[in-house]
Amino acid sequence: MKLNSIQKKIILKNRFAFLSVLLFVYILLFEFILPVNKILPKPSLLLDSIPVLFSEYNLLSEMAITTSIIYLAIAIGFLFVWMLSFSLATIVNRNIGLFNNLRLFKNFPAFFFAILFAFWFDGSVFAELLFTTIVSTFFISISFMNSAITLPTEYKDAAKSLMIEKKEFHNNITWKYSLPKMFDELHRLHYYLWVLVLIFEFVSALNGFGSIYKLALNYNDLSVIILLGIIIALLIWLGNSIIDFIEKKLIFWKA
Amino acid sequence: MNKILEVNNLSKDYNDATGFNVHLLEDISLEVTENSITTILAPAGAGKTSLLKILSGIESLTSGQIKINSENQRVVYIPSKPSSFPWYSVKQNISLVNRDDEKIKSIIELVGLEGYEDHFPDNNSVGFRFRISLARALAEEPGIIILDEPFGKEIKPVTLQRLYELLLSLKSKLGITFLLGTSNLSEAILLSDEIYLMQKEPGKIIDSVQISFDNERNVELMRSEKFIDYRNKIEELLKNQKEQSLSNITI
Numbered sequence: 210m211k212l213n214s215i216q217k218k219i220i221l222k223n224r225f226a227f228l229s230v231l232l233f234v235y236i237l238l239f240e241f242i243l244p245v246n247k248i249l250p251k252p253s254l255l256l257d258s259i260p261v262l263f264s265e266y267n268l269l270s271e272m273a274i275t276t277s278i279i280y281l282a283i284a285i286g287f288l289f290v291w292m293l294s295f296s297l298a299t300i301v302n303r304n305i306g307l308f309n310n311l312r313l314f315k316n317f318p319a320f321f322f323a324i325l326f327a328f329w330f331d332g333s334v335f336a337e338l339l340f341t342t343i344v345s346t347f348f349i350s351i352s353f354m355n356s357a358i359t360l361p362t363e364y365k366d367a368a369k370s371l372m373i374e375k376k377e378f379h380n381n382i383t384w385k386y387s388l389p390k391m392f393d394e395l396h397r398l399h400y401y402l403w404v405l406v407l408i409f410e411f412v413s414a415l416n417g418f419g420s421i422y423k424l425a426l427n428y429n430d431l432s433v434i435i436l437l438g439i440i441i442a443l444l445i446w447l448g449n450s451i452i453d454f455i456e457k458k459l460i461f462w463k464a
Numbered sequence: 465m466n467k468i469l470e471v472n473n474l475s476k477d478y479n480d481a482t483g484f485n486v487h488l489l490e491d492i493s494l495e496v497t498e499n500s501i502t503t504i505l506a507p508a509g510a511g512k513t514s515l516l517k518i519l520s521g522i523e524s525l526t527s528g529q530i531k532i533n534s535e536n537q538r539v540v541y542i543p544s545k546p547s548s549f550p551w552y553s554v555k556q557n558i559s560l561v562n563r564d565d566e567k568i569k570s571i572i573e574l575v576g577l578e579g580y581e582d583h584f585p586d587n588n589s590v591g592f593r594f595r596i597s598l599a600r601a602l603a604e605e606p607g608i609i610i611l612d613e614p615f616g617k618e619i620k621p622v623t624l625q626r627l628y629e630l631l632l633s634l635k636s637k638l639g640i641t642f643l644l645g646t647s648n649l650s651e652a653i654l655l656s657d658e659i660y661l662m663q664k665e666p667g668k669i670i671d672s673v674q675i676s677f678d679n680e681r682n683v684e685l686m687r688s689e690k691f692i693d694y695r696n697k698i699e700e701l702l703k704n705q706k707e708q709s710l711s712n713i714t715i
Binding site: 361362363364366367369370371372373377381382385386388460461462463 | 517520521522539540541542543544545546547549550551552560561584597600601604
């Protein structure tokens with residue numbers, strides 16, 4: 210369901226109020242009532258950990274690695290699917306059985322693939338990018354094929370009757386028709402890739418946010434674990450907003 | 465008048481999903497005269513859409529013959545559901561078929577979309593989207609335009625009236641030949657020069673009626689005595705057929 214601007218403002222206002230209450234309770238409870246505990250760190254300790262995160266844990270460079278890999282993988286995946294889309298649409302129209310079999314892979318948890326790839330490639334940045342791009346391309350391909358298969362008969366009939374060539378039909382009709390559904394699925398892929406990359410990096414413990422988590426866990430550094438969680442949540446929110454913005458600017462029609 | 469399209473003994477069989485052989489169309493013969501509106505009046509499920517798709521070359525026939533007696537053998541089919549592409553503006557939709565700007569401009573004027581060249585088809589506006597589909601068909605400069613239940617049931621009466629007038633003016637001013645498939649009897653009488661009555665199970669032409677009015681065609685004609693006479697005559701013909709096979713025709 211698409212929300213109008215007033216509804217969006219109300220939701221934002223409610224979220225802001227909710228977060229403010231949580232923050233207030235957190236400060237009150239853990240700064241003044243329970244300053245020593247094993248659940249959450251003191252808010253002041255959290256603030257003290259920010260410079261440590263930059264100096265000791267190399268936040269900026271690790272953030273650059275993780276975010277570059279995720280967003281590059283999405284961009285490259287989209288580009289690949291765009292280039293392969295004609296063949297993909299042909300496959301799905303000719304061999305629905307094969308397409309249904311391919312969909313089975315979507316049921317495997319991200320964790321499984323992350324572990325497998327870390328095992329195969331020993332955790333280099335290149336391997337991470339390759340692995341994430343493969344997953345992203347596969348995911349976007351499936352969402353394109355899922356959409357292309359539902360292309361309305363009236364579009365097909367009209368194009369056939371107007372003698373629009375196959376390639377032109379694909380570029381002007383099938384691809385454009387599929388874009389809104391593909392963008393909807395992009396949000397799911399975005400979350401999926403974040404989980405996948407974090408697990409991969411955590412297991413291989415060489416690069417990215419996952420490696421910071423591994424290190425923080427080894428040092429029992431709860432403040433960094435919490436801080437990193439907040440930063441990742443903000444980055445995911447920002448990523449989602451960028452996807453929404455692009456969708457709003459480029460895809461104004463409903464499928 | 466020149467018979468632009470002749471169909472002789474056309475039949476269509478197909479196997480459904482369970483492998484059962486369906487005899488959809490049987491021994492269909494009809495003729496379409498140049499610069500006329502010929503209508504196939506049939507209940508839903510009679511195989512009207514399949515017949516129209518076969519005539520426009522989208523689907524194949526099992527047996528029979530289709531003959532087009534015209535230099536321009538292009539037949540364009542406009543589906544019953546809106547087929548204009550919502551991601552393209554009016555102009556872009558037409559330029560998919562014909563890129564000549566002057567031609568596009570004149571077609572846009574012809575279908576009454578001047579001022580809307582850069583508008584995008586709204587999913588809710590059936591009339592607007594029909595005009596775009598019609599403009600796209602005209603850009604192909606076809607010999608015949610086939611319209612499959614073009615107006616649907618959700619269209620507003622005022623819009624419907626304007627679309628009737630548009631079709632009639634395209635026929636009289638430009639000499640365009642239309643083949644229309646509908647289940648609406650009043651629409652068929654108002655627009656057509658000849659009506660073929662089709663039954664279902666199997667789809668078969670059972671009769672045909674020539675329609676002519678002394679006055680110019682417009683919706684006012686629907687109240688005329690001659691219009692009512694035609695309606696009574698066709699209703700009588702329909703009553704003589706199996707009740708269930710024609711029960712879905714809208715009077």
